Amino acid sequence: QKEVEQDPGPLSVPEGAIVSLNCTYSNSAFQYFMWYRQYSRKGPELLMYTYSSGNKEDGRFTAQVDKSSKYISLFIRDSQPSDSATYLCAMSDWVTGGGNKLTFGTGTQLKVEL
Amino acid sequence: EAGVTQFPSHSVIEKGQTVTLRCDPISGHDNLYWYRRVMGKEIKFLLHFVKESKQDESGMPNNRFLAERTGGTYSTLKVQPAELEDSGVYFCASSRDRGDTQYFGPGTRLTVL
Numbered sequence: 491q492k493e494v495e496q497d498p499g500p501l502s503v504p505e506g507a508i509v510s511l512n513c514t515y516s517n518s519a520f521q522y523f524m525w526y527r528q529y530s531r532k533g534p535e536l537l538m539y540t541y542s543s544g545n546k547e548d549g550r551f552t553a554q555v556d557k558s559s560k561y562i563s564l565f566i567r568d569s570q571p572s573d574s575a576t577y578l579c580a581m582s583d584w585v586t587g588g589g590n591k592l593t594f595g596t597g598t599q600l601k602v603e604l
Numbered sequence: 605e606a607g608v609t610q611f612p613s614h615s616v617i618e619k620g621q622t623v624t625l626r627c628d629p630i631s632g633h634d635n636l637y638w639y640r641r642v643m644g645k646e647i648k649f650l651l652h653f654v655k656e657s658k659q660d661e662s663g664m665p666n667n668r669f670l671a672e673r674t675g676g677t678y679s680t681l682k683v684q685p686a687e688l689e690d691s692g693v694y695f696c697a698s699s700r701d702r703g704d705t706q707y708f709g710p711g712t713r714l715t716v717l
Contacts, residue, residue: 494646522703533608533695533708534647578647582703590635590702591660594647 493517496579496595505604509566513579513595516560520581520593523555525564528576528597537577538564569602576600606630608709610696616715622684625712629678629698635659636679637699637706638671642692653679654702686716 496513503509511525522541526534538553540546540562546553554563562581566573576597582590609628617623629636638650650669651661655676664671668687673679683690693713697706 492646496646526708531710533697533710535708536705539705584703590637590652590699590706591649591663592637592639592647592706593649594639596644596646 491516493593494579494581494595497598498596500599500601502601502603503569505569505571505602507569507602509564509569509573509600509602511564511566511577511579511598511600513562514560515562515581515593517581517583517593518557518560519583521584522582523553523562524580524582524592525551525553526578526580526594528578530575534578534580569600571602571604574601608696608698608707610694610709610712612712613710614713614715616717617686618717619688620685622682623686623714625681625683625694625696625714627679627681627696627698627709629696630700630707633698633700633707634676635699635702635704635706636673637697638679638681639695639697639708640692641695641711642689647695650681683714686714688716690714691716 525538528534552565578597579595580592636653641647649663652659653673693711697708
């Protein structure tokens with residue numbers, strides 16, 4: 491079983507839609523949760539970073555963490571064609587990984603259509 | 605501020621050959637990481653340098669892979685001899701301090717024929 495599960499998609503939505511992206515994980519030691527965005531032929535770029543359970547908002551993006559269910563989500567409001575990319579969840583723990591070793595999901599490919 | 609750079613962007617080699625990938629981290633970043641994504645799989649951690657010292661190399665697949673960071677600046681990842689299953693995209697990332705945001709380079713796409 492993978493430590494982090496993420497639906498690869500592809501996910502296609504119309505412009506302006508609310509997008510929900512999710513990951514589940516099995517390692518209860520994970521404490522840090524990140525969402526990266528990756529455009530084609532580019533490296534992953536950090537979008538959101540959360541530590542505790544709850545919600546964190548940044549513009550059109552909201553990251554949600556539920557440690558009791560081992561479930562994290564990224565919501566994108568008013569989606570734009572420029573949001574079309576692959577979204578990767580990533581996690582780390584401080585004890586074994588020193589906060590450095592990121593464990594990624596496979597990524598969800600998102601396409602926002604005009 | 606220049607980002608993480610990687611060279612080459614793409615390398616095609618034959619099985620059994622040697623390839624060396626290079627990563628230049630963001631200036632001032634002591635922490636440097638190598639990751640790899642093979643086809644259809646998730647990005648996986650390979651190793652972590654703090655300055656010139658290997659802090660964690662638990663993700664290195666086998667002894668055909670050798671990473672160095674002499675002088676604590678740029679890093680190289682050598683694969684010798686390359687095998688078909690080594691094909692994938694190799695990413696480098698850097699951060700200023702441990703646990704800080706990791707900034708990724710564009711990756712080197714390695715194809716082993």
